[in-house]
Amino acid sequence: MMLLSATYPDSITFVLCAIVVVGGGLGVVLSNNPVRAALNLVMTLFGVAVLFVELSADFLAVVQVIIYAGAIVVLFLFVIMLLGVDKQEKLGSEPLILQRVIAIVVGLAFLGMIIGYGWGNFNSHGSYSVIGVASGGDSGIVELAKATFSYYLLPFEVTSVLLIIAIIGAVVLIARSGPGEDEVKEDISAEIKTDGPKEGHENDVSVSEDKVDEVRSVDFTVGEEQIV
């Protein structure tokens, strides 16, 4: 089997990581509780990080873990918790007709195509220019740093600008409602803080129609402090 011909431990780790990654992915998609989805995402990230190490991209693995798992997913969790939206999402119902069926068909078709087309040509070696020799250990990072700050300098600068814009965007988006509406409707927030998953579709739209207007006017507060 092709797989086994490679060094034994590598294939084992690959298989494990593959299982972890795929499992996590499915977990994200299938779990009806967003928190559980987030945790599965973390699992996938760890799996991928290990694969990075496998592929001798150690720095990336570390970066992956710290930034991706550490920052982004935590941000997710933070928002989930903040908004208190950790309700069960009823997976059964699907308002858009045929959405699921077509989605699965399209997904599988996509997978089939990629693998089908790619199969023959994965190993083709066209002539290629190497920016820097990728090798494990310290030299890898040096090469990576050299590449980033020489060949990819422009993208590097652009990404910094991108980050600033993202931050400003986020602030602007959130602050739009502004301090104007500061009165707090105690009962609404009480009603929102549900302690466990409730069955039933109406649960999704937590507030019936007439209540909706009130909620819209309320400046959102969860617990005591107020999100500006």
Place this chain on the structure above:
Amino acid sequence: MSVDLSYYLILAAVLFTIGLIGLLVRRNVLVMLMCVELMLNASNLTFVAFASKLKDVGGQADVFFVLVVAAAEVVVGLAIIVSIYRKRLGATADDLSSLKG
């Protein structure tokens, strides 16, 4: 090089498809965002797989940038989600149809 390149790519493809289907199927906006993260990871995996196969650090540098973009995207995504939720708790993707033609 550990396992052959094609397996990595297959794995990445599978992961990408899972993310894609998740994006299309799930109605909770947060989970959709996570699925996008999955798809991004799949592409990172491909980058790194090729980087190691071709002994070219360029692949890894790209991952680096993908990460940045992912971060920015999540920030903005979550900001949008927060502003959505501010309007109505538990809104799902389908309620956001103001763009109706």
Place this chain on the structure above:
Amino acid sequence: MKLVFLIPAFPLLGALSLIFFGRKLKEPLAGYIATAAVGLSFIFSVVVWIKFLGFSGNVFVDHLFVWINTGSFKVDAALRVDPLSLTMVLFVTGVSTLIHFYSVEYMHKDIDFPKFFLYLNLFVTSMIILVLGNNMLLTFVGWEGVGVCSYFLISFWHERPSAASAGKKAMIVNRIADVGFLLSMFLVIHYVHSLNYSAIFAAGPSLAKTTVDAIVLLAFVGAMGKSAQVPLYGWLADAMEGPTPVSALIHAATMVTAGVYLMVRLSPLLALSPDVAHIITIIGILTAFMAAMSATAQDDIKKVLAYSTVSQLGYMFVGVGTGAYAAAIFLMVTHAFYKALLFLSSGSVIHGMHDEQNLKKMGALKVVMPITAVAFFTGWMAIAGVPPFAGFWSKGDVLVGAFSESWLVWIIGLFTAGITSYYMGREYCLAFLGKARWISESSKGKKKSSKKEDHGHVVDPHEPSFKMMIPVVTLAILALVGGLLNLPFASSLKFLDKFLTPVIAASPSYFHPSAVNQIALGVLDAVFAIGGGLIAYFIWSKTYEKPALEFTLFKNAWYIDKTGDVAIARTSTKLAEVTDNVIEPKVIDGAVIGLSKLVLAVGILVRKMASGFVRREALVIAGGLVALIIIGGLRGGL
């Protein structure tokens, strides 16, 4: 010989002067100028005729200018002087001068007096161009010009709706016939590449038989329209709406003979196609018979004469069909004399009776209008073919030609001759003999006319003025002596035959009857003529109302015209209405508006696609992506 262009020039000049100064020239002057113009052209025709007698050749062509020249196809305006056109021009201008002179008096105190003479002069110009034209196109110019002038003159009193629609009808029927003429010209252009008569006659024998047949037959269709043969003669009876001089000039003497002239002009081709000649004979004899029968039942004095003209034209076409071209021309000339005479005298009657044209309201005019009565009587005798008069000789020649062709045609011809003299006799008796069915102005107060006839309206018939009598008398004399042109006794006396032979194709089947036969035929003609006349005299001098002899079938001219009207006029207006109300807005416009609606519908459909749901949009994107990959794969020759 070069003066030939003056013949059409004078009436044209007259017409132009009337156009520009018509308003200023008060009543009589405009008439005299017009008459002078036509008179001058008559004089010059005589001059050209005399010079032509001295001229050695048989054709003289005077080129005026190049008319149409498209490189490969050329038509030039040229006048052709040869025996046939000279005979025609002589009698056309002659009769026109007399009629112009007559109408100066007849149209007295008419508001559009100058306009009348403008149209008359224009008519004479186009008739001359028709006759003198050196190529078929110039003949066609004259042909249409004459048609238009007849349209103007028929609807001269356009206040009367019947006159206006009669004019329109005449024009349209002529146009229908002209299509035939045009088609034959196109055939000539296609096969002979030139419309000059000499080229046509030269190329004639070398053309395929079917082509020659087609050319002559189509030309005959044109002639049928213009000379009012069977299916297309309705317009001539309606044309009586026009003033009487018009009927005399156009619908008796000149225009209607244009068809006969055309067929005689094309006689070299006609000789090449015997079966078309047969058709012409059949239609000719049919027209003669049917028109004569219709004439027996008409009440209007001019309608009788109109149908008699149609009948005489039928005779002329019999002459043409049987190959007796000279006889046809001879009949045409004499017919012009006595038919004009009859029309003018009936004009005097109408003038006297204050525009009363119904024979049933006339009677015993002989007492009041003796000279007109005598003139009408001469006309009757001439048209009937009583021996000394012109009709006897000319119709005799035609009947001889018919006899040589087929005895059936001859018998019908003979019988119709009898009928002709019968209906003319009826008209004469109704108008001039019998009891006066009118109350004369003067005698109104004095004697109490009998109960039965006092319904006649008050009129004061009187002999027309001297000026109107001159043309009538001259025509009466011509009707008497017309026969001298072509006496059959000795070949030396056949002036017209000898004059025309070089130009007209010798008729192959022209039967030279032995002297004995000729005399026998002549006697038979005379017997039938006198017999018909006597019968009419006995019946109609006593009573004026005899429905037994006036069949409604004949009164409506065998209903041909009526069926034509109903069939064509109604259906085409119906078709037009349908096209206008249904096809135009619905079908064609509908298609265009339908197209714009289609675009709108597609727009709405597409709008539905943008559902607004985020996930549906994402799905569409993903679907697109996959499709792209598939296509990429396929094109990549996977």
Place this chain on the structure above:
Amino acid sequence: MTQSSLPFLTVIVLLPIIGGIVLAFLPVDRLAKYLGIALSTVSGILALIVMLLFKTGDAKYQFVTNHSWVSSLGIGWHFGVDGISLFLMEMVALIFPIILIATNDKSKNNTYSAWLLILEGACFGSFLSMDLFGFFLFFELTLIPAYFLIIGWGGKDRSRAALKFFLYTLFGSAFLFASMVILVVIHQNQTGVFTFDITKLVHTKLSYPTQVLLFLGFSAAFVVKTPIFPFHTWSPKAYSEAPTSGSISLASIMAKLGTYGLLRFDLNFFPQASYRLAPLLLTLGVIGIVYGAIVAAVQKDFKKLVAFSSLSHLGFVAIGIFAFSTIAMNGTILQMFNHGVLTAAMFLIIGMILDRTKTIDISKLSGLQKAAPVLSGAMIVVILASLGLPGTNGFIGEFLILSGAFIGHRWWAVVALTGVILSAVYLLWAYQRAFHKKAENSTSIIKDMTLKEKLYIAPLILLIFFIGFFPSTMLNKISPSVNSLIHHVRTANHLSSQTAFSSKPTDSTGYRTIQAVTGDKSGQKIVTAQVPTDRTNNSPYRSAVSVNKNTQIKTGNAK
């Protein structure tokens, strides 16, 4: 290509346009009218000078001015006039001053004259332009002023009519633009030169399918503009809603853009396609003739009647174009000029009736002849001319077209001939209904033509008779370039290029020239007749037909 020193054509085209633009901003209404008349008369006179200086025997373009305009795209400011476009230019030069003079009511201010001048310049431009792009530019430019003329001074339902007219024509010219660009690109592939110049584009070699495609693309615009049968639904509304000047410019001038386009571009660029598709367009033309005549008979409104009658008359022109015979083509160019003159005269007279009786509904009019003899005299002359009375211009055009068409396409000509009868029916019926009956109600007291009206109708009436009697003055100038066009089309379809007479391919009918001499003393007259050899029965015909001094002896044998 005679390169004349003075840029006549550029001035003729630009003067009205610039004048129009200047006039638009000149707030002076009184003066505007006279200024408009002055400008259009100047360009009219210039056009007249061009006609007089036009060398007759020469088939090529004359007075050519050629400067590169957008050199990168190969678009040139390239004008030239040849036999075909000469008299169309004259028509524009003649009719526009008359339109401007004829507008009398006060509502027509300076913008009115401005629009008319721009329209005049655009028409000049499209007839004279030898550059495909230039032609298209002016072809589209004519739309705008026409639209605003209808919108500004039209009848009640003018906006809908104007919109329909505008969109319909634009729809057509979209195809034209596409196929024009395709043609230029193909040319560029073949020769590497990117140019819109007509004389160069003619040499592009096109496979038959592309020819058919481009032919359809080009004629889409021209068929709508003419209009030809199925595409005419915009014209009755547009003509009846437009003011007199609008309907004249639409019917008599812009309609010719369509036929000119068919003639100049379709036949020149796509000879094989034109020959193969000729039966289609001939049938449309013939249907147009009969259909137009039938529908015109029942129209209630004079302007709509003229709209359908021009549909019928232009059916003749369509037949003439696709008959592929020199006679027919000469007739077509003449008929285009005549139709312009006749329609203009008809609309002017209708305008006069409208001014006097405030209605052109035929049923309401009656007895005009009694009240206005001169006006009805002019009307009857125009009616007889459009009827095709010999001696008037209508006849010459129709006769040539039909005789030419008869040679090649016999049965189409026969059916078209019925159009002659139908036109008599509907024109005379309308004349009788409106002019002949006893005058009732308002129409009995109208006054006759004023001197001014007589002045601007007179040239048209004179032209009717002048062309009727002396058409060869025009035909001499037209026939060289027409013959070369037909020669180009016929050789492309390997038809016998000898003359108009045998349009069938050479193999089937050969012609033998026979010398026929008619004998008479004073004048010898040889008439050469092309006698078809295969038809002559056995004995070849020899007879003496005298030679005539100035008969033009046709040389050469068709074989």
